[in-house]
Amino acid sequence: MRKVIKNGTIVTADLTYKADVLIEEGKICAIGPDLSGDEVIDAAGCYIMPGGIDPHTHLEMPFMGTYSSDDFASGTKAALAGGTTMVVDFALPNPGQSLLDALKVWDNKSAQAACDYSFHMAITWWDEQVFDEMKAVTERGINTFKHFMAYKGSLMVNDDEMFSSFKRCAELGATPLVHAENGDLVAEMSAKLLAEGNTGPEAHAYSRPAQVEGEATNRAIMIADMAGAPLYVVHTSCEESHEAIRRAKMNGKRVWGEPLIQHLVLDESEYAHPDWDHAARRVMSPPFRDKKHQDSLWAGLASGTLSCVATDHCAFTTEQKRYGIGDFTKIPNGTGGLEDRLPVLWSKGVNTGRITMNEFVAVTSTNIAKVLNCYPQKGAVLVGADADLVVWDPEATKTIAADTQVSAIDYNVFEGIEVKGLPKYVLTRGFVAVDQGRLQAQEGHGQFVARDPNGTVNTALSKWKDLTAPRPVVRSGIPASGV
Ligand code: DUC
Ligand code: ZN
Ligand code: ZN
Ligand code: ZN
Numbered sequence: 001m002r003k004v005i006k007n008g009t010i011v012t013a014d015l016t017y018k019a020d021v022l023i024e025e026g027k028i029c030a031i032g033p034d035l036s037g038d039e040v041i042d043a044a045g046c047y048i049m050p051g052g053i054d055p056h057t058h059l060e061m062p063f064m065g066t067y068s069s070d071d072f073a074s075g076t077k078a079a080l081a082g083g084t085t086m087v088v089d090f091a092l093p094n095p096g097q098s099l100l101d102a103l104k105v106w107d108n109k110s111a112q113a114a115c116d117y118s119f120h121m122a123i124t125w126w127d128e129q130v131f132d133e134m135k136a137v138t139e140r141g142i143n144t145f146k147h148f149m150a151y152k153g154s155l156m157v158n159d160d161e162m163f164s165s166f167k168r169c170a171e172l173g174a175t176p177l178v179h180a181e182n183g184d185l186v187a188e189m190s191a192k193l194l195a196e197g198n199t200g201p202e203a204h205a206y207s208r209p210a211q212v213e214g215e216a217t218n219r220a221i222m223i224a225d226m227a228g229a230p231l232y233v234v235h236t237s238c239e240e241s242h243e244a245i246r247r248a249k250m251n252g253k254r255v256w257g258e259p260l261i262q263h264l265v266l267d268e269s270e271y272a273h274p275d276w277d278h279a280a281r282r283v284m285s286p287p288f289r290d291k292k293h294q295d296s297l298w299a300g301l302a303s304g305t306l307s308c309v310a311t312d313h314c315a316f317t318t319e320q321k322r323y324g325i326g327d328f329t330k331i332p333n334g335t336g337g338l339e340d341r342l343p344v345l346w347s348k349g350v351n352t353g354r355i356t357m358n359e360f361v362a363v364t365s366t367n368i369a370k371v372l373n374c375y376p377q378k379g380a381v382l383v384g385a386d387a388d389l390v391v392w393d394p395e396a397t398k399t400i401a402a403d404t405q406v407s408a409i410d411y412n413v414f415e416g417i418e419v420k421g422l423p424k425y426v427l428t429r430g431f432v433a434v435d436q437g438r439l440q441a442q443e444g445h446g447q448f449v450a451r452d453p454n455g456t457v458n459t460a461l462s463k464w465k466d467l468t469a470p471r472p473v474v475r476s477g478i479p480a481s482g483v
Contacts, residue, residue: 001024001037001038001039002022002023002024002029002037002038002039003022003023003024003037003038003039003040003041003387003427003430003432004020004021004022004023004035004036004037004039004040004041005020005021005023005041005043005048005389005391005425006020006035006040006041006042006043006044007020007042007043007044008020008021008043008044008046008047008048008391009043009046009047009048010031010047010048010049010381011047011048011049011357011358011360011361011392012049012050012358012361012366012380012381013358013359013361013362013365013366013367013379014358015358016357016358018033019031019032019033020032020033020034020035021035021048021381021387021389022035022037023037023387023389023427023430024430025430026386026387026429026430026431027384027385027386027387027429027430028381028382028383028384028385028386028387028389029383030383031381031382031383041391041425041432043391043424043425045393045394045395046391046392046393046394046424047357047391047392047394048381048389048390048391048392049360049361049365049381049389049390049392050361050365050366050369050378050379050380050381050385050388050389050390051083051084051085051086051115051365051378051388051389051390051426051427051428052079052082052083052084052085052086052341052342052364052365052390053084053085053086053087053088053364053365053368053369053372053378053379054079054084054086054087054088054310054311054313054338054341055088055258055308055310055368055371055372056088056090056234056235056258056260056310056311056312056313057075057079057087057088057089057090057311057312057313057314057338058089058090058312058313058314058334059071059072059075059076059087059089059109059110059313060072060075060109061090061092061314062092063314063332063333063334064323064330064331064332064333065323065330065332066316066320066323066332068314068315068316068332068334069315069316069317069320069408069409070313070315070336070338070407070408070409071109071112071408072089072109072110072111072112072113072117072446073112073113073114073443074406074407074408075087075313075315075338075407076112076113076114076115076117076441076446077114077406077439077441077443078336078338078339078405078406078407079114079115079338079339080114080115080426080428080433080434080439080441081339081405081406081423081426081434081439081441082338082339082340082341082342082343082423083342083343083390083392083422083423083426083434084115084338084341084342084364085115085116085378085388085389085390085426085427085428085433086115086116086117086118086374086378086388086449087113087115087117087118087313087338088117088118088119088120088144088372089106089110089117089118089119089120090119090120090121090122090146091103091105091106091119091120091121091122091142092122092124092155093121093122093124093125094124095124095125095154095155096125098129098133099121099130099133099134099136099137100133100136100137102121102122103119103121103137103140103142106119107448110446110448111444112443112444113443113444113445113446114428114433114441114442114443114444114445114446115388115428115433115441115445115446116378116386116388116428116429116446116447116448116449117446117447117448117449118141118142118372118374118448118449118450118451119142119448120142120144120145120146120177121134121137121142121144121145121146122145122146122147122148122155123145123146123147123157123161123165124148124154124155124157125157125161126157126161126164126165130165131164131168134165134168134169134172134174135172138172138173138174138453140450141448141449141450141451141452142450142451143172143173143174143175143372143373143451143452143453144174144175144176144177144232144372144451145165145169145174145175145176145177146176146177146178146179146234147161147162147165147176147177147178147179147220148178148179148183149162149178149179149180149181149182149183149216149219149220150179150181150182150183150186150208150212150216150285151179151183152183152184152186152187153187156183159219159223162176162178162220162223163223163226163227166223166224166227166229166231167227167228167229169227169229170227170228170229172453173453174453175229175230175231175232175371175372175373176224176229176230176231176232177231177232177233177234178216178217178220178231178232178233178234179234179235179285180213180216180217180219180220180233180234180241181208181212181213181216181285181286182212182213182215182216182219185212185215186207186208186212189206189207189208190203190207190328190329193206193207193328194327194328194329198328199326199327199328200276200279200328201271201276201279201280201282201283201324201328201331202271202272202279202328203328204271204283204285204287204328204329204331204333205268205271205287205288207328207329208285208286208287210237210238210239210240210241210289210293211240213236213237213238213240213241213286214238214239214240214241214243214244215240217233217236217240217241217244217245218244220233221233221244221245221248221253221255224253224255225248225253230253230254230255230256231248231253231254231255231256232255232256232258232371233245233255233256233257233258234258234310234312235258235259235260235263235286235310235312236257236258236259236263236297236300236306237259237260237263237286237287237288237289237293237297238286238289238293238296239292239293239296241257242257242296242297242300242305242306243296245257245300245305245306246300246305249305256306256307256308256367256371257300257305257306257307257308258306258307258308258309258310259297259300259301259306259309259310260309260310260311260312260337261309261310261311261337261340261341261344261345262284262288262311262312262335262337262413263286263288263289263293263294263297264294264297264298264309264345264348264349265294265344265348265414265417266282266288266413266414267288267289267290267291267294268287268288268289268290270282270288270413271283271287271288276325277318277321277322277411280318280321280322280324280331281318281321281335281411281413282335282413283321283324283328283331283332283333283334284312284314284333284334284335285333298349298354298355301349301354301355301359301363302354302355302359306363307363307367307368307371308363308364308367308368308371309341309345309363309364310341310368311336311337311338311341312334312335312337313334313335313336313337313338314333314334314335314336315334315335315336315407315408315409316332316334316409317408317409317410318409318410318411320332335413336407336409336412336413337413337414338407339405339406339407340400340412340414340417340419341364342364342390342421342423343398343400343419343421343422344400344414344417344419345360345363345364346360346392346394346419346420346421347417347418347419347420347421350421351420351421365378365379366379366380367379372451373451373452373453374449374451377449378449386429387427387429387430388427388428388429389425389426389427390423390425390426390427391423391424391425391426392421392422392423392424393421393422393423393424394420394421395420396420396421396422396424396437397418397419397420397422398418398419398422399416399417399418399419400412400414400415400416400417400418400419401415401416402415406439422437423437424436424437428441428445428446429445429447431445433445
């Protein structure tokens, strides 16, 4: 059975043009004028774009004494409802746990996925076993390793551990990722705030100012450079971090930054809301920032110094957030966004003229597929690519509301925002998961996407830069004067 999408305008990261798209066995098999198939999807008045890829989600993640409340079933359905056709989640070994055992846990959870998915592997501890297992992980098609520079006492790794792991990434052709916040300083400032009686959610933001993120981003960039590895900085939320990334790029370093849709449109005033629940629901790390930082992030997307827009989707219910009443450090960190990333970015970015439609496709899909090394299977409207497609109606509107969302939690941080531009059809490998705006996703349809190591960037870098290679011995150590 061949499906054909007719009468639409294709929008890719670099082109906008009118053509039909023919789909067979889950793949795009032809693009051109006047194509015919057994089933027609009418895209008149709509744009045909590659489905969104969310490079950063935490589905059913054990974290801060609980589990995030969207699992691979509700999370990937929410993704599809909003035009995202692939998510990349983080397999998270407990410190001391085998990476391959952690991977089995994520394999089991993801069996219910409704859209395709891949994993990053977190490095939460370091020894020879981890060093060895990283190779087996890359052989499973996972070429990205995440390092938490924050969450002292649980997930955080130190500089020596990061340096070892980054060098291993360079050897394996893998890319390290960092959550860049200075965990020592955050721990110290949190303790001081609590001791002074600052126990509410606003203190979460006070404990993690932009400086802790800027410092950690710059440190990670320098460590990656010494290791001969590229670097992907997750949830870039402030000018200080963006500045470090910009400078690195100008110096020829392969570094990418990933702002979240939340940081682009929501600001720190949310934490001053008189309602404790309202503020706590918005507690995430890094926290929301002021407008100056938002302007910097938008500028980065337009200029290309920031590459990908993600969600860090890590959804907790109000009841879970209330674990932190009386102590902000116990509020589970995380917000949702999987369903809203594309409509909100389109409305606040494309409709306002801050980014073009082609830049929208680049930062929500194509750049991500390239950096994570699954392009052009994903992120492309090309013959041979997976038919992960969105037929986007730029005139459709809605008001974001928790009452109508797919996500399993009881609120939405974007509540009340009016969006214009919504998916009319969403196809996941040819299967129509959103039909005229109605969700008909199927749990279990999603498949794991293997991302082979040795993307072009990684290979080039580790050949070019090997600062850790043995150095020539130029002196014996005895002064020549013989004193
Ligand atoms: N930040 C969050 O807010 N939640 C999950 C993990 C993270 O780094
Ligand atoms: Zn993080
Ligand atoms: Zn409220
Ligand atoms: Zn995260």
